[in-house]
Amino acid sequence: MSLGLASCALIVGDYRLAPLQRDDAAGLFELFGDPLVAEYMDIAPLTTLAQAHEIIDWGTELAAGDGGVRWTIRRPGDPALIGTVGFNNLVFDRARRGEVAYDLRRADWGRGVMSQILPHVLAFGFHELSLRRIEAMVTLGNARSCALLERHGFSLEGTLRDHAHWKGRYWDQLVYGRLSD
Ligand SMILES: CC(C)(COP(=O)(O)OP(=O)(O)OC[C@H]1O[C@@H](n2cnc3c(N)ncnc32)[C@H](O)[C@@H]1OP(=O)(O)O)[C@@H](O)C(=O)NCCC(=O)NCCS
Numbered sequence: 196m197s198l199g200l201a202s203c204a205l206i207v208g209d210y211r212l213a214p215l216q217r218d219d220a221a222g223l224f225e226l227f228g229d230p231l232v233a234e235y236m237d238i239a240p241l242t243t244l245a246q247a248h249e250i251i252d253w254g255t256e257l258a259a260g261d262g263g264v265r266w267t268i269r270r271p272g273d274p275a276l277i278g279t280v281g282f283n284n285l286v287f288d289r290a291r292r293g294e295v296a297y298d299l300r301r302a303d304w305g306r307g308v309m310s311q312i313l314p315h316v317l318a319f320g321f322h323e324l325s326l327r328r329i330e331a332m333v334t335l336g337n338a339r340s341c342a343l344l345e346r347h348g349f350s351l352e353g354t355l356r357d358h359a360h361w362k363g364r365y366w367d368q369l370v371y372g373r374l375s376d
Contacts, residue, residue: 198324201258205266207315210308212266212280215254219267222276223247226300235334236298237361254281261285263293268312277303280316285324292328293320297343304339313347321375328374334359335367349373 205212215223224247227233233240241247254265265281278299285293295316297309320326331349333340341351349371357365 198261200261200264201255203258203264205315205319206271208311209270210268210277210312211271212268212312212316214258215251215265215267215279217248217251219251219276220244220247222267223250223279226276226278226298229301231301232298235337235340237359239362257283261287265296266316268299268308276300277308280309280312282316282320282324282329285326290328291324291326292330293324293326295320295329295331297340309343310346313343317347317373326375328372330373331371332358333369333371335369341369341371344371344373347373 201214203214221244224241224244227236227238227241227247227250230240238246238250257263257265263282263285265279267276268278268280269276278297280297281295282293283296295313297313297316299308317329320329331340331344332355333344335354345351350373352370352372355368355370358368359366
């Protein structure tokens with residue numbers, strides 16, 4: 196039976212979360228076109244709208260197959276896309292875990308936006324999806340992401356050396372984890 200992630204919208208605090216959809220392309224292009232937003236991500240800054248559509252197709256397939264969900268983040272009454280958040284790699288076979296991922300446009304960094312949203316997303320994972328473990332993979336050097344996770348009860352579990360390869364080089368990744376209470 197499907198988890199219904201493809202149609203699962205949430206109101207969390209001052210924000211509304213909705214699964215990525217076709218008409219998010221322009222907002223996504225602006226968000227991921229920023230080199231500072233993409234710096235530690237597995238993508239180069241977007242240069243074409245087609246690349247935004249590819250990400251939307253990825254998110255749509257992910258949710259349809261119960262592999263995860265990527266929500267857009269907006270303020271109620273404001274069409275501007277300010278970021279995305281969600282789960283990649285949901286595993287229910289011989290485990291109950293998911294990987295959380297998130298990003299914000301630069302104008303909203305340093306304002307506590309993700310700190311307000313993340314607890315609701317974690318609660319969704321632990322309670323609605325009955326996850327035992329939520330993990331995050333952080334590229335070495337992404338201090339803002341580490342600080343966010345540490346503020347929200349994640350433990351640094353180790354460093355995976357040269358764990359990823361994108362943008363023409365290998366990247367060490369930090370593994371953070373948090374278990375259900
Ligand atoms: C990772 C990312 C979402 C973190 O954003 P952030 O704004 O630093 O995170 P928070 O929402 O927790 O906000 C904390 C900041 O807001 C400030 N703040 C203001 N009001 C606050 C409040 N009410 N509550 C908490 N923090 C508040 C904090 O002091 C802190 O600022 P500082 O780091 O300058 O001291 C952001 O840096 C980002 O989008 N990066 C690019 C994408 C990316 O790398 N994603 C992660 C991949 S693993």
